[in-house]
Amino acid sequence: MSLAKATAEEIKTRAARYPSKQSAIIPALWAVQHEQGYVTKEAMGEIAKILGLPPSLIEATASFYSMFLTRPEGRHDVVICINAPCMLRGADEMTAYLGQQLGVRDGQTTKDGAITWHSTIECLGACGGAPMMQVDHQFEENLTPERIDAIIQKLRTDPAPHGARPPKAATVASVPAEKVARPRAKRTQA
Amino acid sequence: MGLMPVLTKDFHTENLEQLAVYEKSGGYNGFKKALEMQPDALVELVKQSGLRGRGGAGFPTGNKWSFLPKGVYPRYLVCNADESEPGCFKDRYLIEKSPHQMLEGILIASYAIGCNLAFIYIRGEYLPQHEALEAAIAEARQAGYLGKNVLGKGYEIDVILHRGAGAYICGEETALLTSLEGYRGEPRLKPPFPAIKGLYGKPTVVNNVETVANLPHIVINGADWFKAMGTPTGAGTRLWCMSGHVNRPGNYETENGTPIRELIEDLGGGVWKNRKLKAFQPGGASMMVLLPEHLDVGLDFDAIQKAGSLAGAGAMVVMDETTCMVDAARRYVKFFHHESCGKCTPCREGTFWMANLFDRFEAGEAKATDVDLLLDIGYSIDGRSFCPLGDASTWFPRSVIKFFRDEFLEHVSEKGCPFKRTAQEAVA
């Protein structure tokens, strides 16, 4: 599927701000993931064309970063942290509970297509609120089985496309340069 | 000593993230004052203040600025908001609560070093924080703090917010610059240091979020005021991110030199569930474990180093008597293995083998001799890796072997984790 015009425009605008257009590769990958949910080889080819760079360069960069997805996932994205500070506060128990309630294994998507979940060894910067997870990139801290239940319930019934959220502070509106990709899907690897 | 809110002093103010509210509490007065000064005088002021970088290494900020070669332009300032060290969540807090404070610091630093284009590199996972900064930058631009002719003073500055995409190594300054240039985030050889050849081959300063957040306060209150807080070699305050087995985890801004005991027992409300303290770890995943006997050590770069660990990025992970130290070390080792960029063999292969051995201990399949094998692997990584990530991957596990070798051996003799067994027995 080819890139939406707005995405292509956004990539161009961003590239123009950097002293080197190559710096716009990661922002471009975010823009694509925001629009399409993941990043295909074709899309990388389009980025290459827009930026006037070899496609191999885009692919080399994209493959280094764990947050760029290569295949479609559920509408919602749940990532639970299992690094040591979270482990100390019961992250393993919460992870087991989450998996049990969702009925699919780490890295998989629920049958209804609502949720893709996985655990991560990358600390997500919320150890003070451990155990924690990120749901479509919003922080959910001090997890308990009851809180997990409520979150899952909400996600299952929430038809909103992946990562869609209300527009941010109105003050941003008049400054297009600051408009950036809000990815539809964003996650790290297990 | 104790709590000393400087950066966090106004954090109880509602809507502080909004420009008007920030300005009402004195916001941007530091930048306005800075614009009245000569850039060189600002560099000197920061040198005199004794401010040391809060990103991990504790390098004196003013000195770092003064390394920029004379007459070479353009120059860049990059604010490091990649915060990914396990145990750390202070930069996130600083950004959420007061994005303008950080931005004001960036503007002051940029003006001081003669930079007209600054960057913020924020980790990909911090999406709400990214949005907070995005809004703050837009507000500041509208108010004339950013632009071609800032506040009519003829100074030009723009700030680009750049979002990472999930790679801990991009917090290391040279990897960060490589990533910002659009490449895979692999570290570069130092020297040349970024001050000489940094972003796009130009002189560049990389400073942490908390470091720059100190600048407005130093400009307003002066070097002597700043130096009066903390210790002789560690001026000011720091945000300590406390997590693990304490009653009140969270961020605490304390005067440097405050005893660790005060942080854990008073501010943190002590070890949770009335359990006994077993160990704690300052600095984040990379740093060596300390024991209850170190509780009276001060929260200070030099004091913690003397005690055998490092203050790093200001994390304090507290572990009570029920903690399996082998499992704690295993998580960190797996983290480093996952985050190794793969550029050099000692780190890429070494972290793989360490992670493998730790899994064997956890599964009860390890032999007693595997403890020394772990140490062996550690020795062949530390000091032989291309960047500090490899070295640091060995520090916590080796310190745990030093103090808790018995626990490794119990995993061998009991063919599994003795702590999990105890927990199961307690439930049964």
Ligand SMILES: Cc1cc2nc3c(=O)[nH]c(=O)nc-3n(C[C@H](O)[C@H](O)[C@H](O)COP(=O)(O)O)c2cc1C
């Ligand atoms: C593996 C590794 C990860 C790092 N991660 C960060 C980070 O997330 N944030 C940060 O400010 N500094 C980090 N640093 C330290 C930076 O390289 C650099 O020293 C720091 O940003 C300089 O800022 P400062 O002088 O203000 O402390 C890291 C260093 C290493 C070796």
Ligand code: SF4
């Ligand atoms: S030490 Fe690890 S992270 Fe650093 S360059 Fe080598 S492989 Fe990469």
Ligand code: FES
């Ligand atoms: S260890 Fe889980 S958020 Fe930091």
